[in-house]
Amino acid sequence: MTFTLGDVINAARDRHPLFAKTRIPDAVFARFLTDYQRELLSKAMQRDATVLSTTFSVSSPLPSGNPTGIVLPTYKRVLGGTVHLTSNTDNDPELDYPLTIVDYSLRLRTRAVYSCWITDNTLFQIGTDSDWEDVGSFDVQYVAEPTSFTALTDLFTLPDSARPCLVARSAYMAGNRIQGLPDVPKFDTSNLADDASEAETAWLADVGGQRKSRTSSVREVW
């Protein structure tokens, strides 16, 4: 996430001498890349959501202090969370516990400690204040919804490895956009389409490959 909107637009313009700013304004690229980044992020999440996730932390919440819930950042998906206790006991040596997220319909029946339900971007803790009194803070792990681009200096949410993908698809969009303009000779955009498709396939395979390299184990459940 060290490259900007301006970097991608500049590289996309390099793909063809007709891609001048007066034919394809930066604003057109910005709106296209806003949508394409979200689309690409959704595709990547199907392969591995965790690689693009981030953390939102809340300090010392008590349910009675948050009757209207805790507003989360705009997200595509919540992956889970961790509760951090302020102290442990002999019977309970751990300081960190999973935050259990349940459906709205199960909010009154869950037996899990440190549980919550989420609706309309808002997190509601389940239980009473005494259930949460040992909790110093908790984290929510989520995949953020990228914001809309409004300036060339805006950073991408996607990792650096996605840059070729964004550049190639932007160039394809630009090629399609200028077709038929009075001062533009007709030219074949199939090579730009191929480049875009190949770059996207390669990056998504890369995202999926990272997940395969991780060790996993199956836990028994009673």
Next chain:
Amino acid sequence: MSTTCADIIARAQAFSSSNGPLTSNGSIMLSRIRADETALFSKAAEVNRDYFSTSTSITSTSGSSGRTFAIGALTPLVERILKLTLATGVDLNQVDSLDIDGELAPRYTTNGTTLTEVNSEWGATGTVSATLMYAKGPASIDPTGALTQTVTTPDEWTDLLVISLAQYLHHMDVGRDPMEGQRLQALHDDRMQDFFNHLAHFGGVEARRFVIPSPSGSKN
């Protein structure tokens, strides 16, 4: 640029022994020279926008939004805007007032010879400074002024103004041999082509990424 309007008139007179009496009204002569020179600079800006380019610092009106830059009276006059850059180094994007979403902020629209801020995108409240790069037009010749006013056209190309004025004198004098008019036209076309060649050759070949469209045609 030491050529005066009087020089232009004298040389145009020399094209025909009948021209002398036709140049007695200085105001008409100055007005014609001004029109021809303005047209010449417009054409030059189209062929090579850099040849007569210059830049100057301008300051906006005060306020928090809808601020303006008045560029109608800049010296030299503006023929074609090339780039407008805020003092912060950020380029301002020109957009059509009917399509302000055509570019990202900060933007401006052109209204006559005034550049107007879109919303409040030029920075903090107050005046803002910017550098305007533009293809210049010729210094305006005052039709009521003296014949000693100098033209802006480089000396080596002032014969374009001379031939144009000779053409005008030819048309003024109804009944002259049409062949003379055709000869003047051919002479003007040849010299104009020389000028265009000079404009095209002068800067050599630059490295370019793009085929950049020129501002030709109507703004519909």
